[in-house]
Amino acid sequence: MNEDEQVRPDEIHQAIGKASNYLVQHNFAITARNLLQVLHAQDIMSTNARQKAVLVSARQFLKLKMLRD
Secondary structure: OOOOOOOOHHHHHHHHHHHHHHHHHOOOOOOHHHHHHHHHHHHHHOOOHHHHHHHHHHHHHHHHHHHHO
16 A cells, blocks of 8 residues: 555445444444454454555544544
8 A cells, every 4th residue: 555545434434334233243332442442353353454554544533533522
């Protein structure tokens, strides 16, 4: 991934959606904390640099939302 290439908002939303889907399938509550944990776990397991960037951006987005609310 190029350093100047930005993660698109739709990629962030898709990553959060997949994390939410995982939580629902495993009967966990969809909370910001649980979403952050799932996104972090996916980041650890991912070997794709682009996917890692998307997951890190999604986590940053959720952390900012938690601070605002």
